[in-house]
Amino acid sequence: MDCNKETVELMHKYLDGELTKDEEIMLREHLEDCEECQKHFHELKRTITLIKSTDTIHAPNHFSTSVMKNLPAERKGTKYVRWLKMHPIMTAAAIFFVLMSGSMFTAWQQDSQLTVSKQDDLIIRGDTVIVPEDVIVEGDLVVKNGNLRVDGKIEGDVTLINGKMIEEYEIEGEGLMASVGEVNGEFKQVDRAFEWIWYHIQNLFKNIFSFGD
Amino acid sequence: MDMIIKEKIKQVKKGNQAAFEDVVLYYQDKIYHHCFRMLGNAHEAEDIAQEAFIRAYVNIHSYDDRRKFSTWLYRIATNLTIDRLRKRKPDYYLDAEVKGTEGLDMYSQLASTDRLPDEEVQGMEIQNFIQQEILKLPAKYRSIIMLRYLEEFSLQEISEILDIPLGTVKTRIHRGREALRKKLRHV
Numbered sequence: 001m002d003c004n005k006e007t008v009e010l011m012h013k014y015l016d017g018e019l020t021k022d023e024e025i026m027l028r029e030h031l032e033d034c035e036e037c038q039k040h041f042h043e044l045k046r047t048i049t050l051i052k053s054t055d056t057i058h059a060p061n062h063f064s065t066s067v068m069k070n071l072p073a074e075r076k077g078t079k080y081v082r083w084l085k086m087h088p089i090m091t092a093a094a095i096f097f098v099l100m101s102g103s104m105f106t107a108w109q110q111d112s113q114l115t116v117s118k119q120d121d122l123i124i125r126g127d128t129v130i131v132p133e134d135v136i137v138e139g140d141l142v143v144k145n146g147n148l149r150v151d152g153k154i155e156g157d158v159t160l161i162n163g164k165m166i167e168e169y170e171i172e173g174e175g176l177m178a179s180v181g182e183v184n185g186e187f188k189q190v191d192r193a194f195e196w197i198w199y200h201i202q203n204l205f206k207n208i209f210s211f212g213d
Numbered sequence: 214m215d216m217i218i219k220e221k222i223k224q225v226k227k228g229n230q231a232a233f234e235d236v237v238l239y240y241q242d243k244i245y246h247h248c249f250r251m252l253g254n255a256h257e258a259e260d261i262a263q264e265a266f267i268r269a270y271v272n273i274h275s276y277d278d279r280r281k282f283s284t285w286l287y288r289i290a291t292n293l294t295i296d297r298l299r300k301r302k303p304d305y306y307l308d309a310e311v312k313g314t315e316g317l318d319m320y321s322q323l324a325s326t327d328r329l330p331d332e333e334v335q336g337m338e339i340q341n342f343i344q345q346e347i348l349k350l351p352a353k354y355r356s357i358i359m360l361r362y363l364e365e366f367s368l369q370e371i372s373e374i375l376d377i378p379l380g381t382v383k384t385r386i387h388r389g390r391e392a393l394r395k396k397l398r399h400v
């Protein structure tokens with residue numbers, strides 16, 4: 001047998017656990033007689049032991065926190081989905097009530113007109129509802145399919161459905177202005193069909209058994 | 214443990230981002246270690262290991278549940294390290310060589326402050342020598358040697374991780390072992 005090639009080949013097959021019975025016998029018999037191959041075989045096995053003996057290095061302390069911080073934002077809506085999944089009976093009941101209370105999906109799709117729950121003293125300019133500087137709205141305000149700019153004051157909750165709060169706006173010649181009004185109540189923004197349904201479900205449950213948050 | 218990780222990944226696939234942190238915590242040491250051994254310096258290792266987890270998260274839907282998650286994750290990490298090695302300019306290798314001795318500096322600092330017994334210092338020097346020799350192997354051998362002997366993947370799994378034929382894995386592990394044998398025989 002050619003020591004330098006065939007036997008070394010067998011040694012590697014042995015190390016990979018792929019020797020046949022015959023090959024194993026062949027290798028063992030050769031090693032018994034050949035000191036040089038014995039040495040080679042011993043060195044190979046020792047090399048593997050040395051490789052395996054190196055210490056494991058640990059990831060830095062902040063590693064996982066840092067990964068989590070750099071992940072893309074969680075898809076909107078999953079939070080709701082998770083809540084719904086955790087409360088299957090409530091969900092089933094809610095869906096039933098929602099379906100019974102009218103075809104909301106079609107309502108959502110068809111109804112794209114700007115509506116405001118209160119008209120008095122408010123200005124509607126294009127798709128924006130403006131609470132003028134000297135106006136105080138007493139009570140809750142709901143704006144649907146439009147934006148809201150508050151220069152005055154709202155003494156109640158604000159709900160925006162499919163629209164946004166305008167915090168800065170441009171006046172010709174004067175540049176960017178910041179809205180200076182205030183809302184003394186809860187602010188809610190609903191801009192997806194799903195969240196809209198969620199909003200209705202919450203209202204429904206609030207009415208049935210004061211279901212919070 | 215595999216079952217727990219499987220369950221966590223299911224949750225991640227459903228959009229539960231928080232569940233991913235447990236996956237990171239479970240694999241972070243292994244992946245970081247793998248990157249460190251591939252790249253030879255702590256800064257790059259952290260960078261690439263982080264990137265590997267972020268990519269795994271972003272592409273989680275392309276992971277097939279019937280296969281081993283670790284194989285999939287190591288594949289991402291290994292590809293990123295090989296990519297990084299390729300992008301290094303030739304003179305960066307010199308740099309890497311110097312950076313690779315970070316560990317050595319740390320050990321010698323330890324040695325001087327804590328006054329470790331000679332034997333232990335010697336043990337550390339041997340460790341460092343072995344690591345340096347592994348680091349000097351061409352990346353295509355190094356990755357296989359590490360996946361086999363530090364991560365303990367089977368040759369078949371390594372062929373999947375690296376996306377190369379099993380026969381090539383066998384040839385390379387053979388050559389890698391021989392190259393290291395020649396360098397480590399006098400240790």
Ligand SMILES: [Zn+2]
Nearest residue numbers: 003007034037
């Ligand atoms: Zn021989």
